[in-house]
Amino acid sequence: MKLTFTKMHGAGNDFVVIDAVNQQIDFSPAQWKRLADRRFGIGADQILVVERARTPETDFRYRIYNADGGEVEQCGNGARAFVRFVTDKGLTGKRAIRVETMSGVIEPRLEDDGGITVNMGAPVLQPERVPFDAAGLTPQALGEDTLWPLEVDGRTALISAVSMGNPHAVQVVEDAERAPVETDGPLIERHPRFPNRVNAGFMQVIDRHHIKLRVYERGAGETLACGTGACAAVVSGIRRGLLDSPVRVSTRGGELSIAWEGGNAPVMMTGPAVCVFEGTIEI
Numbered sequence: 340m341k342l343t344f345t346k347m348h349g350a351g352n353d354f355v356v357i358d359a360v361n362q363q364i365d366f367s368p369a370q371w372k373r374l375a376d377r378r379f380g381i382g383a384d385q386i387l388v389v390e391r392a393r394t395p396e397t398d399f400r401y402r403i404y405n406a407d408g409g410e411v412e413q414c415g416n417g418a419r420a421f422v423r424f425v426t427d428k429g430l431t432g433k434r435a436i437r438v439e440t441m442s443g444v445i446e447p448r449l450e451d452d453g454g455i456t457v458n459m460g461a462p463v464l465q466p467e468r469v470p471f472d473a474a475g476l477t478p479q480a481l482g483e484d485t486l487w488p489l490e491v492d493g494r495t496a497l498i499s500a501v502s503m504g505n506p507h508a509v510q511v512v513e514d515a516e517r518a519p520v521e522t523d524g525p526l527i528e529r530h531p532r533f534p535n536r537v538n539a540g541f542m543q544v545i546d547r548h549h550i551k552l553r554v555y556e557r558g559a560g561e562t563l564a565c566g567t568g569a570c571a572a573v574v575s576g577i578r579r580g581l582l583d584s585p586v587r588v589s590t591r592g593g594e595l596s597i598a599w600e601g602g603n604a605p606v607m608m609t610g611p612a613v614c615v616f617e618g619t620i621e622i
């Protein structure tokens with residue numbers, strides 16, 4: 340079939356976005372993987388599929404596939420790209436949009452200045468719900484946070500286990516640019532204590548309102564930015580007593596802003612969403 344797509348990015352985290360409201364889509368994991376392939380396909384960290392709502396309480400359903408072809412629960416930068424896409428394509432006239440994802444309903448909003456803010460919901464911190472297997476580990480308390488000792492390549496990384504709908508392991512590093520993201524990232528991603536695999540975040544605290552962040556993403560490798568990774572890092576930093584809301588998150592691809600008032604308050608994410616080009620591909 341001939342597939343029409345839009346190539347987008349949010350702070351350099353790039354997406355193929357597909358209108359499945361007006362196109363019939365039923366692809367296999369191998370086909371998603373091929374679309375995301377940077378040599379044999381279009382190239383993307385994730386594929387975002389915009390579908391009709393399945394309930395009267397929501398406006399759309401939005402599905403997310405990693406570059407490895409696997410479907411996943413959540414994508415923060417993708418949520419902003421989703422809003423730009425449905426607005427630019429005229430699929431909705433609403434500015435506040437309720438959208439069903441695999442991990443529940445989120446509420447992105449197009450602001451008057453053209454920026455996009457997403458209510459990402461409250462973080463989930465119970466290990467079994469991340470999911471993280473903490474059996475037999477002795478945690479360390481830091482501020483309000485619980486740091487788990489994770490054995491990685493013969494060393495111990497002290498991680499916060501956070502779910503933003505999808506799983507994250509966040510550690511603090513002295514220098515994000517020199518952090519072992521390429522080497523430790525894949526080991527953490529597939530660490531046996533994370534049964535669903537995990538996104539591995541490496542956060543450098545610049546000051547109480549500013550961090551640098553690199554994320555080795557599950558199913559995609561290191562990306563230029565990870566929205567849910569930024570939310571998880573800020574939650575971890577605030578709980579560790581290192582940060583105060585709001586926090587500017589500098590990534591290799593751009594800047595995000597994350598606000599969180601603690602506890603069960605939702606994490607609010609603001610950042611860019613850009614359309615790069617449109618095209619068609621035979622698949």
Ligand SMILES: N[C@@H](CCC[C@H](N)C(=O)O)C(=O)O
Nearest residue numbers: 414415416505557565566567
């Ligand atoms: N880039 C995303 C996260 C995409 C999903 C992630 N790789 C996972 O497997 O959970 C973001 O901006 O949040």
